[in-house]
Amino acid sequence: MTAARTAVITGASSGIGAATARQLAGAGYRVVLTARRKDRVETLAAELTAAGHQAEAHALDVTDRAAVDAFAASLDRCDALVNNAGGALGTEPVADGDPADWRAMYEVNVLGVLHMTQALLPALRASGDGTVLILTSTAGHGTYEGGGGYVAAKHAAHTIATTLRLELCGEPIRVIEIAPGMVKTEGFALTRMRGDETKADAVYAGVKSPLTADDIADTITWTLTRPSHVNIDLLIVRPRAQAANHKVHREG
Numbered sequence: 001m002t003a004a005r006t007a008v009i010t011g012a013s014s015g016i017g018a019a020t021a022r023q024l025a026g027a028g029y030r031v032v033l034t035a036r037r038k039d040r041v042e043t044l045a046a047e048l049t050a051a052g053h054q055a056e057a058h059a060l061d062v063t064d065r066a067a068v069d070a071f072a073a074s075l076d077r078c079d080a081l082v083n084n085a086g087g088a089l090g091t092e093p094v095a096d097g098d099p100a101d102w103r104a105m106y107e108v109n110v111l112g113v114l115h116m117t118q119a120l121l122p123a124l125r126a127s128g129d130g131t132v133l134i135l136t137s138t139a140g141h142g143t144y145e146g147g148g149g150y151v152a153a154k155h156a157a158h159t160i161a162t163t164l165r166l167e168l169c170g171e172p173i174r175v176i177e178i179a180p181g182m183v184k185t186e187g188f189a190l191t192r193m194r195g196d197e198t199k200a201d202a203v204y205a206g207v208k209s210p211l212t213a214d215d216i217a218d219t220i221t222w223t224l225t226r227p228s229h230v231n232i233d234l235l236i237v238r239p240r241a242q243a244a245n246h247k248v249h250r251e252g
């Protein structure tokens, strides 16, 4: 068995996932980077390896159960699973939402977490000291107009965390949920706005200091590196300029 404690990170090709891979590698984890864009995770894994860390990359779509099972079977060890892959599509009100978008958001934000967690639970158990971390959102804790299928999906992801924590009680596995508010990452708003850069930029317009991917990677790393008996159930993390999903202070 590999000596180093191993963290699997989904969606490590961008934003919060990539920042988490960097910080967990810095904290001494062997990091296993996964995402659909293989070139990006390979580049980051090579960068981390060159810096003296243990890192490897795998192309993986978390909505593809067969691929997730094959990936899990290829792993020799897993101590932490960071379910980060996800995102939003569109800002339409419920009345106008496209069911295909809702389905896609459910697939990645909910079933993706389910697939990865089910597939890696045996290895997490075998580690004797495992952690499942789920990146939800403040959209999983409150609703807002135009939140649509993203709000619904992140509420579901939140309930996976709370249910799993109850079900695994007594086992050596922690279940942690991190729920960020507004984080300025390279992909989130652009994906939500379907590639429209002007609309994506408007999400952060006038907000003095939205959270960064590194801010969230810092909270993830902090929760994972607490002593094994300390389970940080839930962290809601917002920028100071955002008091609620719908209340954002904008300057200018």
Ligand code: NAP
Residues within 6 Å of the ligand: 010, 011, 012, 013, 014, 015, 016, 017, 034, 035, 036, 037, 038, 040, 060, 061, 062, 063, 084, 085, 086, 087, 088, 108, 112, 135, 136, 137, 138, 179, 180, 181, 182, 183, 184, 185, 186, 187, 188, 189, 191, 213
């Ligand atoms: P991002 O830069 O767009 O990153 C999203 C990541 O998810 C990418 O690495 C992407 O990789 C991966 N991904 C998407 N679909 C996937 C799939 N089917 N299989 C595997 N990987 C997939 O956005 P981010 O802001 O870092 O978001 C990361 C997480 O934080 C998401 O769950 C998001 O919902 C959550 N979050 C973000 C914010 C925010 O304001 N930014 C706030 C709260 C919560 P590939 O495209 O290469 O597969």
